[in-house]
Amino acid sequence: MIETNDPAIWRNFLPWPGPETHKHARGRLGVVSGRAHQTGAARLAARAGLRIGAGVVRILCPPDAVATIASTVTAVMLTPFTSPEALGREVEEMDAVVAGPAAGLDEGTVANIQALALSGAALVIDADGLSVFKGRSAELFAVLDRDDVLTPHEGEFERLFPGLLKQGRAVAAVEAARRAQAVVVLKGAQTLIAAPDGRVRLNPNGSPWLATAGTGDVLAGMIGGLIAQRMDSFDAASAAVWLHSDAAARFGPGLISEDLCDVLPQSLKALR
Numbered sequence: 283m284i285e286t287n288d289p290a291i292w293r294n295f296l297p298w299p300g301p302e303t304h305k306h307a308r309g310r311l312g313v314v315s316g317r318a319h320q321t322g323a324a325r326l327a328a329r330a331g332l333r334i335g336a337g338v339v340r341i342l343c344p345p346d347a348v349a350t351i352a353s354t355v356t357a358v359m360l361t362p363f364t365s366p367e368a369l370g371r372e373v374e375e376m377d378a379v380v381a382g383p384a385a386g387l388d389e390g391t392v393a394n395i396q397a398l399a400l401s402g403a404a405l406v407i408d409a410d411g412l413s414v415f416k417g418r419s420a421e422l423f424a425v426l427d428r429d430d431v432l433t434p435h436e437g438e439f440e441r442l443f444p445g446l447l448k449q450g451r452a453v454a455a456v457e458a459a460r461r462a463q464a465v466v467v468l469k470g471a472q473t474l475i476a477a478p479d480g481r482v483r484l485n486p487n488g489s490p491w492l493a494t495a496g497t498g499d500v501l502a503g504m505i506g507g508l509i510a511q512r513m514d515s516f517d518a519a520s521a522a523v524w525l526h527s528d529a530a531a532r533f534g535p536g537l538i539s540e541d542l543c544d545v546l547p548q549s550l551k552a553l554r
């Protein structure tokens with residue numbers, strides 16, 4: 283049965299800070315950046331992770347990207363890594379990690395995701411982190427846990443699950459989550475969120491203003507930020523998808539992806 287992704291389902295599980303909390307207790311999120319000329323996507327995701335409440339957000343980047351990122355981030359922290367093993371060590375203390383946006387379609391991205399999967403952090407895998415496994419999806423599924431989240435648009439979905447969309451989006455999303463044994467967010471005008479146990483939610487408040495570059499990167503950061511705050515991954519994905527659309531609708535005409543973070547507090551306040 284397809285459930286409507288109504289806030290009533292997950293609203294009581296949204297993580298609000300208690301009086302005794304501190305930034306590390308609120309959740310630590312990592313975001314893996316691409317090379318020097320491909321850092322925007324990670325910066326969008328990292329900012330979104332902070333805005334949705336993760337207490338500490340750190341971008342992990344190749345050494346050549348340090349100067350670019352350092353000159354453009356403020357509250358977001360930054361650590362370079364020189365190998366997949368070093369990346370895996372950096373995320374040991376993190377609660378969740380976003381990987382894939384603008385990561386590059388090469389073996390380095392495969393190795394980074396495999397190293398991240400060995401850590402205890404929940405993974406949110408998007409964009410190139412999905413596309414790089416085209417024709418070899420079993421290698422990705424083999425390293426995933428049930429608290430990991432895949433966030434494909436239809437093009438990326440087709441690369442991981444060729445032909446499956448012909449069965450209809452809802453059936454396809456459920457089957458994808460079963461095969462991956464992870465949460466699958468099949469993005470689009472009516473985004474679906476599917477869990478490996480067969481549950482599926484259809485998002486009711488999609489906003490066409492989201493059809494602009496980088497909004498998927500923001501969504502990945504929002505999901506990662508909620509999981510870092512220890513929200514269940516299926517509920518975190520559901521809540522992030524709804525809040526993302528709500529923020530877009532509040533902003534309306536002229537929205538670009540970097541505006542979403544600025545309007546997200548209004549969406550959060552309305553639910554509190």
Ligand SMILES: NC(=O)C1=CN([C@@H]2O[C@H](COP(=O)(O)OP(=O)(O)OC[C@H]3O[C@@H](n4cnc5c(N)ncnc54)[C@H](OP(=O)(O)O)[C@@H]3O)[C@@H](O)[C@H]2O)[C@@H](O)CC1
Nearest residue numbers: 320321322323382383384385409410435436437495496499
């Ligand atoms: N600020 C930054 O740094 C940003 C960096 N970004 C980074 O850019 C890289 C490329 O990302 P991407 O998503 O544009 O390209 P990708 O998935 O390789 O292929 C696109 C092809 O897939 C198809 N397609 C089918 N359905 C689709 C759908 N629903 N939505 C979209 N596409 C759909 C469609 O094919 P067509 O239908 O045209 O034949 C289309 O031509 C990636 O690393 C990403 O992280 C972006 O996040 C933006 C902000």
Ligand SMILES: Nc1ncnc2c1ncn2[C@@H]1O[C@H](COP(=O)(O)OP(=O)(O)O)[C@@H](O)[C@H]1O
Nearest residue numbers: 469470471488489490492493495496497498499
């Ligand atoms: N017509 C639309 N109506 C509602 N939401 C849309 C529409 N088009 C795109 N979106 C949303 O915008 C986001 C785009 O993500 P994605 O394709 O990964 O973009 P990018 O890679 O540029 O960040 C997704 O959350 C998707 O659901």
